[in-house]
Amino acid sequence: MSMSDPSRSERPGWLARLSKGTATRPGEVYGVPGEGDTRLLSVATIAGLIFVWWLVTWMGWVEPLFVPSPGAVIEKFVSLVQNGFTGTTLLDHVLISMQRVFGAFLLACAIGIPLGIGMGISPTLRGIFDPPIEFYRPIPPLAYLPLMIIWFGIGETSKVLLIFLSVFAPVALGARSGVRSAGIEQIHAAYSFGASRWKVIRHVILPSAMPEILTAMRIGIGFGWTTLVAAEMVAATKGIGYMVLSASQFLQTATVIVGIILIAAIAYAFDILMRFIERRVVPWKGKM
Structure with a gap:
């Protein structure tokens, strides 16, 4: 007579599959929860955090000056949409910040990705560019902000360049690392068939490097938004960072x-877009 586990039928579907060591949907590896399960957990986590926030403010455990209630934040958002901030509409603040961040991001990708691929292929390029990139990469943007002001003034150039430098290093190093993902057997096979x-x-090399390049782009844009507030500290009169600092x-x-x-919302929306592009460009990622 076979012995059965009475608790098996009570386990969640993904946990039962984990115990069997099987996967039933694309993207599930040995029964690990799929996207549907994680989305429910994410929604529940956000709802829980908002509830705790509301409870803390409703019970009066923290002064509204330090932590306003969710309702007060929503009212302020509506007021900013209707009346703007310091004579500028909220939409203009958002668009100007997006222009600075995404302009610097596109410039960093246009320069950093080819340079990173070149560093991965050529030891000469790696020897030339790797030391300066690795030297400035761990330096916080606020440390070289004064130099940007001295060299390029207080206009848009210094703001965009500061964001560019924060994005450039992870993008270039991610592309360089991605080149090493190409299998040497594939490269030799391509050469043996007469490929230039x-x-x-x-x-061969670029498709193999694309997963790491896209991941580096996602990381880089995060650094760009992190640097935005620092960039808008200097003689800025518009932008989300300026709004936060002034308030x-x-x-x-x-x-x-x-x-x-x-x-956070803009950065997360862009990250979702990058994940969508990643699924289309490198559909094999995570499935091999």
């Missing part, structure tokens, strides 16, 4: 939280 160096780069000086905590949520 350019065709090997295009059809903090006058203890307008609700406005500060609105700015933080806007930055």
